[in-house]
Amino acid sequence: MQHHEVDIDSFTAGDTDRLTAGEVLAGYLHARAGDFLRALRMYGESGSDTAAAEAAARTLRGAARRIGGGLHTFRPLLDPAWADQLRTELGWLSGTLAQEHACTGRLHRLLGALARLSGATVTPAVASAATVASASAAAVASRTDGSPEGPPPGTLTVGASRAGALLDRQLTLARTRAHSAALQALGSSRFHAVADAVAVLASEVPLSPLAGAPAVEVLAGPSENTERQLLDAVAALPLARAAHPYNAEALVHGLATASEGEAQDAPWHHVRQLLRLHRYAQEVWSAGGAPDPTLLGAGQALDRHRDAAEAAAAAANAARTPRIAPATAYALGVLHADQRLEVEAARFAFQQVWQRAAATAP
């Protein structure tokens, strides 16, 4: 094993001409390990400040994902057994920490959609169960005041309110469980072992002999492998179909079994992960430069794809709750379809970003 120290902030892309691959990679991993340790300290000091705790957890997850990505992409330049083991542990950590955030986001997304579907002018970001309930109450009130030729009794709007309350209960419970799991994980000996490994990584990186070669000679190969996997995975996506708006593809299994819907989404989720790996690999090269706007835009579209797919699944899942009223189930059906439409819209957006980049590529 060789030990390397390099200040990531002090070199630019041009410097890679003079540095070894190990120096460039170690510089990146040192910096991310530093982010990880600072975020961990911030998290410990956040106390009852939930906003600070959330920000710290986000930085911690981002650093863990970037270190894991570096260990994956540049595995030939590293001690492979060490890299595989730490990467598995970082994956466990960032996955565990991501759950609480995901539950919060999913609840906001679903309550925002319910408000929108009920004709309330509430933006998803500020929607809450209370907003949906009061919008619904206002709708009922305006209906009672209305003319005798007015609409039929508003069971469906009552349904939206009940569906919101049901989702609020279920996702708040899931979030509480995820929060407990995250706290338990952060107090575990497994976590302390990860934190210790990252602390070591902040000063030394176990490199393979190949890492002694100049960066310009051996750093590109692993990056290009990741990029090739990404391009192959994108080529396998049904992009021609996604380019045609309103193809109704995402709802094809809207009433079929959950596993069929998931099978349809899987290739897109896979591309999302490869896109992220590719973006992280570019960070190693670009040393703090601006990220590629195509990768960012495509990644945002696929984040939205994932969020909408999971929200749609949560609505379908809530509809399986025993003894719910038909009006509640109806509202959950509309909500499920609405989120599957979002899935389709996200695929369209991804296709647009990707084709535009392909058209302007040199």
Place this chain on the structure above:
Amino acid sequence: MQHHEVDIDSFTAGDTDRLTAGEVLAGYLHARAGDFLRALRMYGESGSDTAAAEAAARTLRGAARRIGGGLHTFRPLLDPAWADQLRTELGWLSGTLAQEHACTGRLHRLLGALARLSGATVTPAVASAATVASASAAAVASRTDGSPEGPPPGTLTVGASRAGALLDRQLTLARTRAHSAALQALGSSRFHAVADAVAVLASEVPLSPLAGAPAVEVLAGPSENTERQLLDAVAALPLARAAHPYNAEALVHGLATASEGEAQDAPWHHVRQLLRLHRYAQEVWSAGGAPDPTLLGAGQALDRHRDAAEAAAAAANAARTPRIAPATAYALGVLHADQRLEVEAARFAFQQVWQRAAATAP
């Protein structure tokens, strides 16, 4: 009143230079009245041949709409009291005859959508309640045979099957009622009065003094009025929004009251009617020439808009049936949203046809 006879098939656009407006208009109305009377005879002779009866009813409706359109657009060239009265009666007749056909189409559309949403490879045209039920039974069977890690119990696919059966019952009942109403209408003294008026129209048209002027001088004015109304109504549509795919506009009131959804659709339905009036007015001029492809394409998009909006309303209505299972209500919610998505897709299609025509206009 003046009486005119002209053979519509014997003159082309160039002939309008030499003919009076009354001759051109009377020629068109004579021909459509002939269509009406032939279709009526075919309908009476169709007996138990439902395909022949349907074809005859379609021709009858088309002829009634065209005569009514001519009476509306070219009212200044006609005896106005007579034109208004006959137009009202023709509207009543074509509206009554259209109901049965609409119920059949709506049922096919909804059962086809349910099959598609259940992942069955059934085209809407051949879908039936039996197909949905058997596709669903096959899905349940394959699930029972599956591995223990398979999907959760298929309550939602059962829901699709039950929703299909419920819609089948409700829309078949509505169709039977519409059929009885049509038969009753065709046997009524009110209908015989319309048929008599059309029979007179086949040989003579009550024209106003203005109709004596050359066609080139006075036929354009009323046509242009209709076209101007159409262009104004299209200009008032939210086309910029419709041009942006996946704007989620059509679902904005997906869980609100029915009347709010209808208010949103009304301007599009209005344009659909004006488009048809404009197309019929062009027929008077073109004397059997090919219809304008833009008007045809735009009209087809708005027919689809109307059909999807009515199917979505039927699904929402079925969900208000007392004592239905939550799984049935959920499937109806997904189905409602799916058809509202079709509404949005139809607006997008209309916008595409219209903008393309505007871009290539001289």
